[in-house]
Amino acid sequence: MIQAAHKTIGEIAAANPATVKVFQKYDIDFRCGGKRPLDEVCAEKGIMERVVKNHGVRHGDSLFPLQQSFLALKDELEVHLRKEEMVLFPHILQTEEARRTNTPGPCSCFGSIENPIRMMEYEHENAGQALRRMRALTGDYTLPGDAGNGYRSLFHDLQALEADLHMHIYTENNVLHPRARLL
Numbered sequence: 001m002i003q004a005a006h007k008t009i010g011e012i013a014a015a016n017p018a019t020v021k022v023f024q025k026y027d028i029d030f031r032c033g034g035k036r037p038l039d040e041v042c043a044e045k046g047i048m049e050r051v052v053k054n055h056g057v058r059h060g061d062s063l064f065p066l067q068q069s070f071l072a073l074k075d076e077l078e079v080h081l082r083k084e085e086m087v088l089f090p091h092i093l094q095t096e097e098a099r100r101t102n103t104p105g106p107c108s109c110f111g112s113i114e115n116p117i118r119m120m121e122y123e124h125e126n127a128g129q130a131l132r133r134m135r136a137l138t139g140d141y142t143l144p145g146d147a148g149n150g151y152r153s154l155f156h157d158l159q160a161l162e163a164d165l166h167m168h169i170y171t172e173n174n175v176l177h178p179r180a181r182l183l
Contacts, residue, residue: 009041010034016081051154059144066137070158073130077165080123088116092176095183117177124169131162 013020013030023030028041048070052063091113094106110116135141141155 008035008037012038016078016085018081048154051150054148055144055146055151058146062137062139066134069130069134069137073127073134076123076126076130080120080127083116084120088120088180091116092180092183095180099183113180113183117180121173121177124173127165128169131165134158135162 009023009028009030011034013023013034020030022028048067052060052067056063087110091106091108095113097103098105138155138158141159143151143155147155
C-alpha cells in the first residue's frame with residue numbers, strides 16, 4: 001500500500017487534485033510550501049492527533065479505534081483514487097474517444113473494463129464498512145459532554161467525509177460504471 005505520510009504536500013496535490021480542498025480547509029500551503037512532507041505538516045498543525053491527545057484519557061475507548069479506522073480508510077482511499085485517476089478514468093475517456101472517432105479502442109493491461117470496475121466496487125464496499133465502523137465507534141457521532149471545539153470539528157468533518165464518500169460511491173456505482181460497461 002502506498003503511504004502518503006512521507007510524500008510532500010505538492011506531490012499529493014499533483015497526484016490527487018481533490019486533496020487541494022482539504023489542504024485549503026486546513027490552511028496547508030500546497031503551492032510554495034508544497035515541498036514539505038505531509039506528516040511533518042500534520043504534526044505541526046496537530047490535525048486529528050489533537051483531539052486524541054486532549055481527550056484520549058477519557059474517551060480512548062472510542063477515539064483510538066476511530067483514529068485507526070480513519071487512518072486505514074485514508075490510506076485505502078489514497079490508493080483507490082490514484083487507481084481511478086491513473087487507470088480507470090483515462091481508459092474510459094480513451095474508449096469514449098475511440099467510439100466517437102470510430103477508431104480502435106485503447107489497449108489495456110487489465111483485460112475487460114469489468115475487471116477494474118469490479119475492483120473499484122469492492123473497494124467502495126470496504127470504504128462503506130469503514131464508515132459504518134467509524135459511525136458505530138462514535139455512537140452516530142454523538143459528542144461527549146466535555147467535547148470542545150476540536151472534538152466538534154472532528155465529528156463535523158468526519159460526517160462531511162462520510163457524505164462526500166457516499167456521493168462518490170453512489171455516482172460511480174450507479175452512473176459511471178454502468179455507462180462504462182456499455183462502451
